Structures are given as C-alpha cells and as structure tokens.
Amino acid sequence: xxxxxxxxxxxxxxxxxxxxxxxxxxxxxxxxxxxxxxxxxxxxxxxxxxxxxxxxxxxxxxxxxxxxxxxxxxxxxxxxxxxxxxxxxxxxxxxxxxxxxxxxxxxxxxxxxxxxxxxxxxxxxxxxxxxxxxxxxxxxxxxxxxxxxxxxxxxxxxxxxxxxxxxxxxxxxxxxxxxxxxxxxxxxxxxxxxxxxxxxxxxxxxxxxxxxxxxxxxxxxxxxxxxxxxxxxxxxxxxxxxxxxxxxxxxxxxxxxxxxxxxxxxx
Numbered sequence: 001x002x003x004x005x006x007x008x009x010x011x012x013x014x015x016x017x018x019x020x021x022x023x024x025x026x027x028x029x030x031x032x033x034x035x036x037x038x039x040x041x042x043x044x045x046x047x048x049x050x051x052x053x054x055x056x057x058x059x060x061x062x063x064x065x066x067x068x069x070x071x072x073x074x075x076x077x078x079x080x081x082x083x084x085x086x087x088x089x090x091x092x093x094x095x096x097x098x099x100x101x102x103x104x105x106x107x108x109x110x111x112x113x114x115x116x117x118x119x120x121x122x123x124x125x126x127x128x129x130x131x132x133x134x135x136x137x138x139x140x141x142x143x144x145x146x147x148x149x150x151x152x153x154x155x156x157x158x159x160x161x162x163x164x165x166x167x168x169x170x171x172x173x174x175x176x177x178x179x180x181x182x183x184x185x186x187x188x189x190x191x192x193x194x195x196x197x198x199x200x201x202x203x204x205x206x207x208x209x210x211x212x213x214x215x216x217x218x219x220x221x222x223x224x225x226x227x228x229x230x231x232x233x234x235x236x237x238x239x240x241x242x243x244x245x246x247x248x249x250x251x252x253x254x255x256x257x258x259x260x261x262x263x264x265x266x267x
Contacts, residue, residue: 011217
C-alpha cells in the first residue's frame with residue numbers, strides 16, 4: 001500500500017519535530033511507494049510547520065585547480081578536467097543527479113531559497129528558509145548548520161545512514177580541521193576559492209558517538225533516524241578530536257581521507 005501524506009505527517013508528529021527546522025537526508029525509495037512522490041514528502045513537512053533544509057549540490061560548477069596547496073585532498077599529478085565556463089546563481093535549478101528526488105523537488109518548488117555556493121549549495125523551504133541559507137558563502141559552506149544549531153534544529157535521516165550526514169563535515173571544521181579548497185567562478189566570472197568537506201564514506205564509524213541522541217520512527221518501509229543537530233555535531237567533533245582516524249573510509253589510499261586526517265590543507 002502506498003504511503004500517503006497523512007502517513008508522513010503522523011511520522012513527523014511521532015518524531016516530535018512539527019514546527020521545527022530540519023535538515024533532511026533521504027532515499028525516496030526507502031518508503032516503498034509514496035502517493036504523489038517527492039512533492040508529497042515535502043508538502044507533509046511544510047503542512048506540519050517545518051522548515052526543510054537539504055543539500056542541493058551542483059558539481060558542474062567546479063573549475064580546474066589554479067594553485068597547489070599541500071594536504072588539500074587533490075592528486076596534483078592527475079590531469080585537470082576541462083572547464084565548462086558555467087556561472088552559478090541562486091535561482092538555478094541545476095542539481096546533481098545523486099542528490100535524490102526530495103532535494104530536486106525542493107529546488108524546483110516555488111518559494112524555496114538557495115545558498116550561494118557554486119558546488120555545495122543548500123536549499124530550504126518553509127518559514128525560516130531565507131535566514132537559514134542566506135548565511136552560506138563560498139568560504140563558509142556549512143554556515144546553515146551553525147544557524148541550525150542556534151535554532152536547536154534536527155537532522156532527519158530518511159532511509160539513509162551517517163555517510164549521508166553532511167553536518168559531520170561541519171563537525172570536522174569545529175574539531176579544528178581545515179576544509180578542502182576548490183575553485184569556481186563568481187557571478188562576474190572571476191575565479192574564487194570555495195570550501196568543502198572530505199570523503200564521507202567512513203562517517204558510519206561515528207554511530208557510537210551519536211547513538212544516545214538518536215530517535216527512530218518508521219514510516220511505511222522507511223526507517224527515520226532523528227538527531228538533535230547541536231548535540232550530534234558537538235559529539236562528532238569531540239570524537240574526531242579524540243581519534244582523527246574515525247572518519248577514514250576503508251580505502252587506505254583515499255587521498256581525501258588521508259589529508260583530512262592530518263588536518264586538511266596547509267595554508
């Protein structure tokens with residue numbers, strides 16, 4: 001039987017997050033079938049008074065490296081890719097295919113707001129959407145998470161695990177790591193530095209650091225894992241300080257993990 005909007009609203013109420021600011025990481029397929037698709041999920045959160053933040057990354061806006069920076073997660077012996085000259089603006093509906101159906105629905109929805117970061121933007125919809133993403137800049141990529149922490153928001157993992165929790169990248173920054181540097185074009189076509197996080201394939205190792213804050217709710221076939229962002233990010237930051245290897249993926253040769261474990265780029 002298809003999951004309905006009312007089923008999703010009941011899940012939101014059970015999770016105790018009605019009216020809150022939430023960051024949603026999601027797999028629409030995890031529900032089984034949803035009556036009305038991704039828009040139904042978004043509308044359910046909005047009708048419960050939530051402000052919904054999602055990653056809306058757009059990888060087409062990278063340009064090739066323009067300087068060599070030590071410990072920057074880049075193999076400088078590889079040939080750089082060809083630039084396409086694309087210039088990002090917050091009105092674009094461009095979004096990379098791996099972001100999923102729910103972020104795509106929000107990016108294409110009237111009344112949404114999108115942060116100014118050419119490759120790692122966040123988009124939001126709901127009562128506090130504009131204030132949530134207007135603080136994002138190319139150099140302060142995870143500012144929306146800091147804002148969410150001030151607002152006592154929650155992270156909702158809908159059918160996905162911690163490897164998709166982008167707020168852990170903010171925890172890396174709070175732990176003292178430097179975020180990686182890449183490059184893009186600004187609105188005038190000038191080359192600018194932008195910041196982004198590391199490889200996230202090892203983030204599941206942080207389960208033990210955050211499990212005491214977790215609440216679980218089932219909606220259809222989908223398991224929702226709900227985390228208070230302030231406590232979760234702080235716990236992850238402390239775990240990273242204690243054991244920098246905890247975020248490393250299973251690939252010993254992963255240059256992004258290796259460089260981030262050392263503290264990130266040396267400026």
